[in-house]
Amino acid sequence: MAQSFDVIIIGAGIMGCSTAFQLARRGVKVAVFEKGYYGNGSTGRSSAIIRQHYSNELTARMALHSLEMFQNFDDAVGGDCGYEKTGFLALASAKDRGGLEANVALQKKVGIRTDIISADDLRELMPTLAAADLVSAAYEPDGGYADPNLTVTAFANAARRHGATFFLDTEVTGIRFDGGRVAGISTRADTFSTPIVLNSAGPWGAQVAKMAGVTVPINSCRVQVTFFRRPPQYAAPHPVVVDFVHATYFRSETGGLTLAGLVDPEEANAVVNPDDFNEQLDADFVLEVGEPLVQRFPLIEQSRNTGGYAALYAVTPDWHPLVDELIPGSGFFISAGFSGHGFKLGPAAGVMIADMLTGTSDPLFDRSLFRATRYAENQPVVGQYEYSIAG
Numbered sequence: 582m583a584q585s586f587d588v589i590i591i592g593a594g595i596m597g598c599s600t601a602f603q604l605a606r607r608g609v610k611v612a613v614f615e616k617g618y619y620g621n622g623s624t625g626r627s628s629a630i631i632r633q634h635y636s637n638e639l640t641a642r643m644a645l646h647s648l649e650m651f652q653n654f655d656d657a658v659g660g661d662c663g664y665e666k667t668g669f670l671a672l673a674s675a676k677d678r679g680g681l682e683a684n685v686a687l688q689k690k691v692g693i694r695t696d697i698i699s700a701d702d703l704r705e706l707m708p709t710l711a712a713a714d715l716v717s718a719a720y721e722p723d724g725g726y727a728d729p730n731l732t733v734t735a736f737a738n739a740a741r742r743h744g745a746t747f748f749l750d751t752e753v754t755g756i757r758f759d760g761g762r763v764a765g766i767s768t769r770a771d772t773f774s775t776p777i778v779l780n781s782a783g784p785w786g787a788q789v790a791k792m793a794g795v796t797v798p799i800n801s802c803r804v805q806v807t808f809f810r811r812p813p814q815y816a817a818p819h820p821v822v823v824d825f826v827h828a829t830y831f832r833s834e835t836g837g838l839t840l841a842g843l844v845d846p847e848e849a850n851a852v853v854n855p856d857d858f859n860e861q862l863d864a865d866f867v868l869e870v871g872e873p874l875v876q877r878f879p880l881i882e883q884s885r886n887t888g889g890y891a892a893l894y895a896v897t898p899d900w901h902p903l904v905d906e907l908i909p910g911s912g913f914f915i916s917a918g919f920s921g922h923g924f925k926l927g928p929a930a931g932v933m934i935a936d937m938l939t940g941t942s943d944p945l946f947d948r949s950l951f952r953a954t955r956y957a958e959n960q961p962v963v964g965q966y967e968y969s970i971a972g
């Protein structure tokens with residue numbers, strides 16, 4: 582007889598593992614199927630920046646809830662997530678000043694520690710920054726980054742301690758329905774029974790939805806990250822910076838490195854096959870990100886580039902995820918499309934998704950902003966900037 586579970590999750594990224602942890606601790610019999618290993622998709626390649634700078638109350642509250650879990654990770658989950666508190670700076674030009682200030686006001690309202698800072702404060706916080714052109718900056722003292730592989734593995738281990746089962750190296754190849762309701766899943770070798778399937782397949786989210794005959798607007802998009810080794814006298818960690826003026830972000834990495842990437846809506850156009858794309862760094866990318874970076878962080882000119890890689894964002898039309906029952910009443914759910922900013926939301930998203938799957942009457946977060954029907958209703962999620970990643 583097929584093995585049976587209350588819930589089957591497809592994908593062991595941050596979403597699948599955080600959700601498995603929240604379900605298992607509530608006593609739900611949950612299994613996670615992963616075609617590779619924990620963090621095989623976006624999660625394992627994430628820059629893993631932790632910031633609360635968001636334009637919507639929901640995302641800001643999720644970022645704050647998640648931050649509190651990252652800060653108390655051993656108590657909240659168990660183990661180490663590698664949280665490094667370096668502080669976070671958002672830098673804006675005149676065009677984005679209103680958006681930046683509105684975001685900070687919203688964040689303060691929900692209890693986030695953040696402020697608009699003066700040019701003098703900025704120089705004091707990060708003397709190595711070139712800031713003469715800046716009209717506005719926001720600072721979060723609790724911002725920083727985590728280790729995405731430690732984090733996802735810790736969530737998986739915690740889920741397992743509470744009774745979750747993981748099938749690694751096991752690709753889900755089909756979703757079975759009976760009378761319009763989910764009946765189970767198939768792998769190449771076996772079948773498993775369940776009334777609830779969660780598609781947490783990140784950049785493969787559209788592929789998995791298709792197994793249930795549903796089309797979702799999630800594109801798998803190639804993005805790149807590169808590293809610079811700073812001169813030894815500047816080896817101390819520096820704050821995370823999102824520079825809306827130059828459409829770049831950068832943060833410290835262990836070993837005196839700076840990790841850098843783009844904050845560029847155009848990245849949504851780099852649609853690739855998630856099973857067959859070039860994972861190597863393009864030579865031009867070092868210049869594409871290096872040139873604006875030098876203008877903001879001049880010591881990069883004396884730094885050595887140490888390579889990088891390409892990875893995948895799961896991008897939706899409004900750069901926000903789908904968290905919903907995809908076929909109403911069927912037991913087929915989705916939590917995918919976190920569009921390049923899901924790592925920091927992962928701990929809270931696990932609570933949101935577990936509340937959805939267990940039908941809690943009093944959920945911690947109202948997930949209606951992420952409903953799957955919003956595009957058809959012409960009500961996408963909107964933010965304060967053209968850079969939807971900060972929405």
Ligand SMILES: Cc1cc2nc3c(=O)[nH]c(=O)nc-3n(C[C@H](O)[C@H](O)[C@H](O)COP(=O)(O)OP(=O)(O)OC[C@H]3O[C@@H](n4cnc5c(N)ncnc54)[C@H](O)[C@@H]3O)c2cc1C
Binds near residue numbers: 623
């Ligand atoms: C370069 C880069 C930088 C980023 N920087 C940040 C950042 O600074 N801050 C931030 O908050 N976010 C960041 N993100 C985004 C964040 O990493 C993602 O939003 C998040 O990791 C998505 O997690 P997920 O669990 O939804 O997807 P994934 O981690 O992609 O997990 C999906 C899993 O599903 C598995 N899978 C797929 N199909 C199947 C199948 N048929 N059967 C079994 N398993 C399957 C895959 O193998 C994969 O492991 C970044 C992402 C990238 C790529």
